Every structure is written in C-alpha cells, then in structure tokens.
Amino acid sequence: MLGSLIDDNLEIRKIAEEDLPELWALAFKDKNPEWKKWDAPYYAHEALSYEIFLYKKYDFLNQTSRQAIVLDGEFIGMVTYYYEDEMRKWLEVGILLYEGKNWGKGIGTRALRLWIEHLFNEVNLPRIGLTTWSGNTRMIHVAEKLGMTMEGRMRKVRFYDGEYYDSIRMGVLREEWESIE
Template identity: 40%
Template sequence: MSEPLKGSLVQLENLTEKDLPVLWDLLFNEDYPEWRKWDSPYLTLQPIEYEKFYDQMLNLMKQELDKQLLIKVSDNIIGVLFYDWEHESSNSLEIGIAIYHPTYRDDQYVADALITWMDFLFYTFPIPRIGLTTWSGNERMIKIGKELGMMEEGRIRKSRLYRGKYYDSIKLGILREEYENLTIKKNNPSIMDI
C-alpha cells in the first residue's frame, strides 16, 4: 500500500523505520498496560530490548509490508491493524486490531479503523469473507464487530484461561455480499453512532 488509507477519524499507514521507537514505547513502556487487558491477555508478552525489537520489526517489515498497518490520529500512533491468511488458497483471511493509546480506545476509533481496513481488504483481494477472532472477555470487541455487520460464526467454549477463569474463543465474520449491503460504510457519518 503506497498511500495512507483515510477513515473519518483515523488514518492507516505502513509502518516505517521512524515509527519503531514510538511503537516500542507504546508496547513496552509500562509493565501492565491497560490495552493488554483486552488484547489476548492470556498470551504472554515478554518485554524485549529496543535493539532486538528494532531488528525483528525491520525483518517483518521487509517480508510483510502491507499485512500490518499503523492506526494514526493527527500523526500520533494509537495502534495497529493486521491481517493474516487463515488459509490463503481458500482466500480465508482474518483481521486483528490493537489500540495501545488509552485516549483512543473509544468504540468510534476502533469502528472507523476496522471499516477502513475492511474496505481496503475487500477491494484488494478476491476474498469471500473477513474473519475476526477475539475472546469472550472482550465484550466491547464483540459488540463493535456485530455492529459492523459481523456475525458470530463460532464459539470454542472454555478455551482461554485467564487469571484462573475460563473464557470462550469467539469467531466473528462477514461475507462480502453482507458487507456490500451494509449501510455503515467508510466515511459515512452514521459510523459515529456506534
């Protein structure tokens, strides 16, 4: 992707080398950041030295330039979006989002970033559907996904253990034809109602 993708509230851009210090700080500046409570908290995120992070990210950027984009508001990095092929030969694609900056965890920023990303992915790839997997402890993400037209397609019960309690893995998805019929679209003022 050469040009940034503009939503109503956010802009999606390729990660560049100059962004790495800010991204590292958002990820590792606190021992227990607020964003970790919602972004797969049952997975361990080990702090790493900046130099190692820098080398790993440069390598990743060379391999998968468009698979991960920064979410920005007024040139400030607030999070990332990504996609991954669940099964590329079947055109089965999954997306994910993480908002690191506490000021922008509002549903409107998340919804705008997701709509802008889904527009790009449906336009770019001949995919029949976009999936998003989260966990039952992230009720806001489930709510936003459903408000954006995604349906709960699967629930793997008690598959995520977090702080001694089991949670479900939730699979959401939207088909291309469902997405094309949505009244909520990128740059549509109605997205502000979410």
C-alpha cells in the first residue's frame, strides 16, 4: 500500500529496523517524555527497557497503520491511522513528533497533509477524522489548517493535571479535501 511519500526533505515511509533504536529512545526510554504532555496525557505511559521494546518491535515493523516521519534522513515521529468502525469506513488519523525542536515549524502539517492525501488516494473513504483534546491547541490548529472541521466536542471528559478538558473530534470529507488540494 505504501511506498514512500515525500515533500522536499520530509518523508513518510515504513518503519525500518534501523529506526528502532531512535524510536525506543524517543518514545519508550523515559517514563515522562515531553511529547506525552500533548499526546493523550490522561492515559498512562510506560517506559520500556530496550530488550522488552525489541521483543515487541514487530508491532512497529509489520504495520501499515503506523509509518515513520523522517526529516533530513532522521526519524522524528510517526503518522498513524485506525478504524473507529471499519465496516462503515470510519477512519481516524494521528501524528506524533517526539521532540519539541520539531514543533511549531509546520512539519506536522506537512506530514499530516501527505498522510491524509495518501489515505484518500488508497482507500475508498468518504471522510477522515482526527481526535484530540482541548489542551492540545497546536493539533487543533494543524487540523484546521488542513481544512478539517470541528464535528464534536465532548465537554470535560479528559482529566489531566487536576483539570478537565474536552475531547475534540475533527474531520474532513473527501469532497472538501479535493476542493482545497
């Protein structure tokens, strides 16, 4: 399904064996990594030893639903998709850039644009969605820049750091996507 998606110095491709040390260091080495404050921090994060991570590596290597984001040849994050309801083709996407040095530079917007375009081209879908939380204003902004519309707000259902936040559902219909691309 996926070869390599390229936008200048940004590439989305299959996660490779050589990405695993960096993926572990960025995602699983630390118990409280910086990125976790933005990526569903209301869910527990578990640090893993490198040995346990390697034991589970095939979860990353054998999936088309998780792909590497590579910038200037360096693994920096992942794009993902999952079916909320596969029978009805309700597909949701996600993105994760692990280090703050890559935030706020348009990298996530570029990567998510490539990913959504690829999914619309490869899968017969009427809509692609994205779910985040109201504390992640950068993610909401990226979704809006890509033409996504807020479709739902479940108020005060995410509890983090002593405060309640909203769950935000955003989406773009195929015909909307085609009109902005």
